[in-house]
Each structure stands twice: as structure tokens, then as C-alpha cells.
Amino acid sequence: MSDTTVSAPVTASGAEPAPEPASSSRAQQRKARKNASKDPKRKITWDRVWAQRALLAMAVPLLLYQILFKYVPVYGWAIAFQRYKPGRGSIWNQQWVGLENFHNLFTGVNGERFRQVVVNTMGQSVLTLIVGTFGAIVLALLLNEVKNLPFKRIMQNITYMPHFLSWVIVASLASVALSLPSSGGFINQGLISLHLVDEPVLFLTQPNYFWEIVAGTNLWKELGWNTILYLAAITAIDPGLYEAAEVDGAGRYRKMFSITLPSIRPTIVVLLIINSGWILSTNFELPYFLGNGLVSEKSETIDVFVLRYGYQLGNYSLAVVAGIFKTIVAVILVGSANLAAKRLNQETLV
Amino acid sequence: MSGTTVAKPLPRRASRGGSRRRKRTVEQIIFTTLNTTFLLALAALMIYPLLNTLAISLNDGNDAVRGGIGIWPRVFSLQNYHVVFNMTTIYQAFVMSVLKTVVVVATNLFFTSMLAYALSRKEFIFRRSITLIFVLTMYFDAGLIPNYLLIRDLGMLNSFQAYWVPTIISAFNLIVLRTYMKSIPDEIIESARTDGAGEFRMWWQIVMPLCKPALAVVGLFVAVASWNSWLDTLLYNSGDQALSTLQYELQKLLASSMNAGMNSVAATGSAQSGGQVTTPIALRSTITMVAAVPILLVYPFLQKHFVSGLVIGSVKG
Numbered sequence: 001m002s003d004t005t006v007s008a009p010v011t012a013s014g015a016e017p018a019p020e021p022a023s024s025s026r027a028q029q030r031k032a033r034k035n036a037s038k039d040p041k042r043k044i045t046w047d048r049v050w051a052q053r054a055l056l057a058m059a060v061p062l063l064l065y066q067i068l069f070k071y072v073p074v075y076g077w078a079i080a081f082q083r084y085k086p087g088r089g090s091i092w093n094q095q096w097v098g099l100e101n102f103h104n105l106f107t108g109v110n111g112e113r114f115r116q117v118v119v120n121t122m123g124q125s126v127l128t129l130i131v132g133t134f135g136a137i138v139l140a141l142l143l144n145e146v147k148n149l150p151f152k153r154i155m156q157n158i159t160y161m162p163h164f165l166s167w168v169i170v171a172s173l174a175s176v177a178l179s180l181p182s183s184g185g186f187i188n189q190g191l192i193s194l195h196l197v198d199e200p201v202l203f204l205t206q207p208n209y210f211w212e213i214v215a216g217t218n219l220w221k222e223l224g225w226n227t228i229l230y231l232a233a234i235t236a237i238d239p240g241l242y243e244a245a246e247v248d249g250a251g252r253y254r255k256m257f258s259i260t261l262p263s264i265r266p267t268i269v270v271l272l273i274i275n276s277g278w279i280l281s282t283n284f285e286l287p288y289f290l291g292n293g294l295v296s297e298k299s300e301t302i303d304v305f306v307l308r309y310g311y312q313l314g315n316y317s318l319a320v321v322a323g324i325f326k327t328i329v330a331v332i333l334v335g336s337a338n339l340a341a342k343r344l345n346q347e348t349l350v
Numbered sequence: 351m352s353g354t355t356v357a358k359p360l361p362r363r364a365s366r367g368g369s370r371r372r373k374r375t376v377e378q379i380i381f382t383t384l385n386t387t388f389l390l391a392l393a394a395l396m397i398y399p400l401l402n403t404l405a406i407s408l409n410d411g412n413d414a415v416r417g418g419i420g421i422w423p424r425v426f427s428l429q430n431y432h433v434v435f436n437m438t439t440i441y442q443a444f445v446m447s448v449l450k451t452v453v454v455v456a457t458n459l460f461f462t463s464m465l466a467y468a469l470s471r472k473e474f475i476f477r478r479s480i481t482l483i484f485v486l487t488m489y490f491d492a493g494l495i496p497n498y499l500l501i502r503d504l505g506m507l508n509s510f511q512a513y514w515v516p517t518i519i520s521a522f523n524l525i526v527l528r529t530y531m532k533s534i535p536d537e538i539i540e541s542a543r544t545d546g547a548g549e550f551r552m553w554w555q556i557v558m559p560l561c562k563p564a565l566a567v568v569g570l571f572v573a574v575a576s577w578n579s580w581l582d583t584l585l586y587n588s589g590d591q592a593l594s595t596l597q598y599e600l601q602k603l604l605a606s607s608m609n610a611g612m613n614s615v616a617a618t619g620s621a622q623s624g625g626q627v628t629t630p631i632a633l634r635s636t637i638t639m640v641a642a643v644p645i646l647l648v649y650p651f652l653q654k655h656f657v658s659g660l661v662i663g664s665v666k667g
Contacts, residue, residue: 044475048475049475052473052474052475054548054549054550055468055471055474055549056468056476058464058465058467058468058549058550058553059465059468059469059474059476059477059480062461062464062465062518062519063480063483063484065518065519066483066484066487066519067483068500069500069515069516070487070490070491070492071487071490071492072500073492073493073496073497073499073500074492074496075496075499076492076493076495076496076497076499076500077492077493077496079495079499090503091499139392142385142388142389143389145381145382145385146385146386146389151386154393155389155392155393157650158393158396158397159392159393159396161396161397161646161649162396164574164578164645164646164649165578165642165645166577166578166579166580166597166641166642166645167578167580168578168580168597168600168601168604168641169597169600169638169641169642171604172600172604172634172638173399173400173403173638175604175607175608176399176402176403177399181417182417182418183417183631184402184406184417184419184631186398186399186402204608220395220396224396251377252377252378252381277489281491289601289604289605289608290608292608303494306493306494306495307494310494310495311494311495311498311585316495319494319495320493320495320496323492323493323494323495323496324493326493327490327491327492327493330489330491331489331490334489335489
């Protein structure tokens with residue numbers, strides 16, 4: 001860490017030339033856009049609309065389609081204010097109860113359970129994000145040091161592969177890997193043969209391991225895939241920087257910590273910020289598949305709560321309240337994360 | 351392997367003192383060896399669970415219950431695959447998964463590329479507002495139950511339409527395609543226009559053939575997402591066994607083994623089909639392989655494209 005702060009001036013002078021044109025061209029674009037809107041030729045007139053009828057015919061039906069399937073469902077939020085009974089059919093035949101469901105979920109009978117659900121969601125997401133980011137950066141740095149290109153490509157292909165497996169398959173593989181040695185649990189087998197434990201651990205029955213299991217399984221699935229953007233950022237680094245450092249006698253580690261890491265720091269920060277916007281929206285499948293009665297106090301996340309407690313047990317109204325809570329928080333988080341990333345990105349570029 | 355990797359960077363530094371260079375060389379050999387070992391171990395960790403599952407699926411079912419199978423079957427047998435493909439539910443689910451994926455990829459590529467073409471034209475008046483409405487759907491989701499209610503109210507529950515109609519456009523893929531189309535030189539479009547081509551002709555005959563790499567990426571993303579999805583089956587189509595998919599069948603199997611008590615995977619018991627018998631652990635491994643293999647077969651052919659697709663999408667999105 002201390003290395004990165006020391007080397008800051010090196011990157012400031014070195015990394016700038018590449019990003020700078022991008023930012024200035026962006027500013028130019030913005031200016032051009034402003035002028036364009038004043039330009040009478042760009043004004044929307046019926047003539048222009050008619051001239052573009054073919055483009056409109058391509059776009060407008062699909063726009064309406066998207067509005068129908070992505071925005072219209074919001075009418076379902078009405079049942080958050082009702083005592084919804086599926087048997088009564090349409091949502092217009094239901095009994096309206098005001099904010100009863102909100103009280104029920106946040107402060108009432110289900111308050112304690114729902115607070116734990118929110119804590120679980122955030123805990124699993126934060127752990128997954130930290131472990132995943134750290135792992136991806138380390139792997140990207142190590143892959144970058146491989147000079148034998150075929151070997152590097154094979155390694156990349158192997159580590160990307162789990163990303164394409166479905167969560168059902170990954171959960172199935174994880175449940176086998178974490179089981180008893182007699183059921184194929186190679187993790188227990190490894191721990192025993194390394195004498196780290198005497199007895200096999202029943203990982204999936206112990207609440208306190210659950211967050212780590214989720215983070216670890218996510219790491220296994222997405223590790224290689226998450227290196228892609230970091231590797232792309234590393235290839236964009238000016239090779240002259242490395243040559244200059246070599247002339248100054250910098251070794252491999254020095255170059256890694258003083259050039260590579262500081263140069264990809266904007267990428268790291270932006271990805272961290274953007275991903276933290278999804279803190280309530282990730283981790284649905286694994287807790288749903290691997291969670292069970294014994295660990296539910298640590299496994300249940302908002303989406304699992306909505307599906308299991310709401311949809312499958314028929315508590316639609318409560319589930320919609322939880323869903324609204326999640327959506328609103330997610331939109332606020334993602335929105336501010338994107339704004340922050342944009343602002344930060346510009347500052348690092350200027 | 352380590353020998354060749356070390357040799358390359360050295361000659362450039364020939365002006366340095368000899369003893370120092372030797373030190374650097376030793377250090378480099380150590381680093382390269384450690385790095386290579388670490389990466390190989392990591393690759394083994396990524397591949398082992400799949401190889402293990404493959405070995406169990408190719409092993410005799412009753413023998414597999416004894417456990418201890420590594421990456422090679424102990425008693426080789428194709429019995430499990432016979433059993434699985436003779437189970438009507440699994441066979442039907444496999445066909446449904448293939449059909450669903452094909453329809454979803456075809457409709458997605460058609461509609462997404464058409465919209466992307468319109469939004470890539472600089473002169474198109476509403477392109478900014480339309481793009482914004484689509485991009486916002488990446489962040490805004492009405493929620494699982496409201497979506498379910500819409501599908502129900504549209505009368506699409508327990509129908510094949512529920513698989514492909516709600517998802518013909520994804521905002522992320524739209525941005526990837528639009529960005530790619532924007533990079534096509536204007537001269538090509540303009541010369542086609544002066545030759546009298548209309549917008550639909552231009553999209554279909556001029557732009558589409560130039561977009562093959564981007565279409566391959568988007569097609570892969572869509573195919574993988576469709577093949578891997580299970581929630582749409584659970585929510586919309588679980589009432590009709592004929593519409594079940596492979597992932598959903600595997601999920602039911604996983605859920606029953608989780609419910610039956612932890613680690614009951616190896617519990618004795620048997621799954622029957624047409625007089626042939628296998629055990630739960632062998633059955634689950636076999637269905638896992640059947641669900642995973644199509645992805646793993648397509649993957650090597652398209653993997654060189656998807657990296658560029660991801661980078662395009664994230665840079666310009």
C-alpha cells in the first residue's frame with residue numbers, strides 16, 4: 001500500500017496522456033450537443049418525424065413493448081396496500097388496508113426477521129464483493145506476469161469457464177464439494193489430510209459458515225470473468241512506463257506495485273463503486289438453493305424471502321412490500337454509485 | 351515452460367552488471383515457477399468439480415454410492431445416461447430447453463439488432479430519450495411478484511410464450527450492438543442510401559452482415575442466459591410438466607436432496623426408469639453433466655469474441 005502512495009506522481013504524469021483525449025473529446029461532444037439543440041435544423045418538426053418514419057417504425061413498437069414488460073408491472077405495487085388473497089383474482093377486488101403491510105414488515109410481527117434478512121443480504125453481498133474484487137485483481141496481476149502466451153490463454157479460458165455454468169449446476173457442485181468425504185466432499189477430504197480438522201465439518205448445516213460459503217462459491221464462479229476488465233486496463237498501460245522503470249532498476253514487484261496497480265486504480269474504484277450499487281440485488285440463487293432450515297437465520301436474503309415467504313406461501317402483499325423496499329433502495333444506490341463513479345472518473349482523468 | 355518465459359525479457363537489460371543479472375535471473379525463475387504452480391493449482395480447482403461429476407456420471411450407479419471416485423470412473427458404465435434419456439421428464443425438459451434457447455436467441459437477435467440500428471443512426475430524433483428508457487430498465491425492476499401478476503393478467507401462465515415474449519430485448523445487449531453499429535463508417539451507410547436502400551434494407555442487408563462478431567457475442571450471452579435460467583419455469587410454467595426445462599428439473603432434484611437431510615446425496619435408494627436402475631448421486635451427476643455439456647461445447651468457439659463484447663458494453667454503457 002505504501003508503495004502505491006509513493007509512486008503516485010509517476011502515474012499522474014504517465015497515465016494521463018492516454019485518458020486525456022477521451023475526456024476532452026467528451027467535453028467537446030457535450031458542447032456540440034448543446035449547440036445542436038439550439039440549431040434550428042435539429043428541431044423536432046413534423047417534417048422530420050415523417051422523414052424518419054422508417055426508423056420510428058423500427059423503434060417505437062419495441063419501446064412500447066419494453067414499457068409494457070418493464071414499467072407497467074408497477075401496477076402490482078398496489079397490492080402492497082391491500083390484504084391480497086390470490087383467490088379473489090384481480091387486484092381490483094381486494095381489500096385495501098393502507099400501510100398495514102409496511103408496519104407489519106418493518107416494525108411489527110415480521111420486523112425482526114426482515115431486519116435479519118436485510119443484514120444477510122448486505123453481509124453476503126459485501127463479503128462477495130470484497131473477496132471477488134481482491135481475488136480478481138491478484139489473478140489479473142499474476143496472469144499479466146505470464147510471458148508464455150499459449151499458457152496464459154489456456155489459463156484464462158479455464159478460469160472464465162465457470163462463469164457460464166448455471167447457478168443450479170454451481171450450487172449442485174458446491175453442495176457435493178462441501179459434503180462428507182464419503183459423499184464426494186473433497187474439501188473435507190483435503191482439510192482432513194492436511195490435519196486442519198479431525199472430524200469432517202458439515203458446512204451446510206452451520207449458520208456461521210454460510211456467508212463465507214456464498215462468497216467462496218461466487219469467487220469460484222466469477223473469479224476469472226472478473227479479471228477481464230482489469231486485464232483490459234492493464235494492457236492499456238503505456239509500455240514506456242515499464243521501460244523507464246527498468247532503466248531505473250525497478251524489479252518485478254516494484255513495477256507491479258508502483259506502475260500496474262496505481263494505473264488500474266481508477267478501474268478498481270469505478271468497478272467497486274458501481275458494484276456496490278447492487279448490494280441488495282445480488283445473491284439470490286445460492287442462498288435459495290443452498291439455504292435450508294438449519295441455516296436460514298444467516299442464509300435468507302430479500303429475494304429468497306420474497307420467493308419463499310411471499311410467492312410460495314401466498315403472502316403476496318408482504319412480499320411486494322419487501323420487493324418495493326429493495327427496488328427503491330437499489331435505484332437510489334445504483335444511481336448515486338453511478339454519479340459518484342462518473343464524478344470520480346472525471347476527477348482522475350482531469 | 352519456465353525456461354522459455356524467462357529468456358525473453360533478459361537481453362534488453364544486457365548493459366547491467368553480470369552478478370546482478372544472475373540474481374535477477376534466479377529471482378525470475380523462482381517467481382515464474384511459483385506463479386505457474388499457483389495458476390495450475392487454481393485451474394485444477396476450477397476443473398476438478400466438473401471432472402469429478404463427469405467421472406461419477408460415467409460410473410456404475412451402485413458402485414458410486416461407496417464414494418471415493420476422483421476424476422476417473424471406477425466401474426465404467428453408460429447406464430446412467432441410458433436411464434436419464436429414458437426418463438420422459440428429463441428427455442422432454444432437454445428438448446424444451448433447446449427449443450426455448452433457439453427461439454429466445456432468434457427473437458432477441460432480430461429485435462435487438464433492429465432497435466440498435468435505429469438508435470445507432472445519428473439523425474434519429476428520439477434516439478437519446480429512447481436509449482435512456484431502455485438503459486433505466488437495467489436498474490429498475492418492479493419485482494418478482496408484480497412481474498408474475500403481469501404475465502398472469504396477460505394470460506401467459508403455463509405457455510411457451512412466457513419464455514420468450516417478456517425478454518426479447520435486454521438493455522445491456524442493446525448497448526453492445528448499438529456501440530458496435532456506431533463504429534461502422536458513415537460512408538457505407540450513405541452510399542447505400544444514395545443507391546436507394548430504405549432503412550429496413552440497410553439494417554438487414556448492409557449493417558447486419560458487418561456486425562457478425564457483435565451478433566456472435568450477444569447471441570452467446572443470450573443463449574447462455576436462456577439455457578441457464580430456471581426462475582421463469584418456476585414462476586410461470588411450473589404448472590405444466592411439458593414446459594419444464596432441464597435447469598428446473600435439476601433444481602428440483604437438488605432441492606429434494608437438500609430437504610432429505612444434509613448429505614443425503616449418497617443415501618441409498620434408486621431412481622427407476624423403464625426397468626433400469628440407478629442411484630440418486632449418479633442421477634444427479636448425470637443430469638448436471640447433461641445440463642452443463644452444451645455450454646461447455648459451444649464455449650471454446652465463441653470465447654475469443656465475448657471478451658471484446660464485455661469490454662465494449664462496459665466502456666460505452
